[in-house]
Amino acid sequence: MAVAQFFVSDSHTTVEPPQLMVSSSVAAAAAAAAPASRSSVTLTQDDLKKIAAYKAVEHVKSGMVVGLGTGSTAKHAVDRIAYLLQQGKLKDIVGIPTSSITHNQAVSLGIPLSDLDSHPVIDLTIDGADEVDPNLNLVKGRGGSLLREKMVESASKKFIVIVDESKMVKHIGGSKLAMPVEVIPFCWNHSLNRLVSLFADSGCVGELRKSGNCGKAYVTDNGNYIIDLYFERDIGDLNKASDTILRLPGIVEHGMFIGLATSLIVAGVEGITVKTKVGDDLEVDSFCYNDLRNGF
């Protein structure tokens, strides 16, 4: 088992960690006030997201074209890339954002950006996920950016998925939370009914995603709507499900990302697990937090 070095701090803009850095007020307080209490660090879910994100950014090298994911986990990766650019530790990075939110974040941090028209092949994309199954198939899009994410990730030589351990499921749909489908606004209710009836055997229900509390439909970056599908039971063959959905007129894209991820970084309370696809196999590596108390 490999061992990760950690440095715990409140601010990632002023302190350079050995490998990873965990932002946690509990941890920072413990580190600053009482060295003896270093072992009692509590990692929040956001700390775990940051750990996974920072670990993934170790794979970003100068000169790369990098896909920038969307969501609270991917945001940490974008922050980290910007930090390393500012420090001069990364150079000549071109970012390809997967949403207008990430575009705005990257612009505000000074990351040079481009798009798929100018850079049709991306070296590496780092993005979060809502669900990850044992074969690295994903559900994405609860943040609403599934179409651009899928376009960018399917154009990437490497796609590293970064999650905290709560995202791991036995099968797609297993969290019982939404599997999003982007649809054109025209007669969205008709599309909803057709989608639900495709998966009647799996106890599927669906609803139009709404924007906040205003009751209006949520509109994606592409001007479309999202139908969230919920499954009571396993939907089985994912490729078949994907083909069936995409054959419906009015459907733009769905949030199942099948076979796109090339590796996965999962941060849990005990440590990090990295799974990398090597041919048809998955290589698994584990990093424990045992020496966290020695990292201060």
Ligand SMILES: O=C(CO)[C@H](O)[C@H](O)COP(=O)(O)O
């Ligand atoms: O697919 C996504 C956005 O469309 C996100 O990657 C996914 O929703 C995970 O988000 P978070 O990191 O905030 O949990």
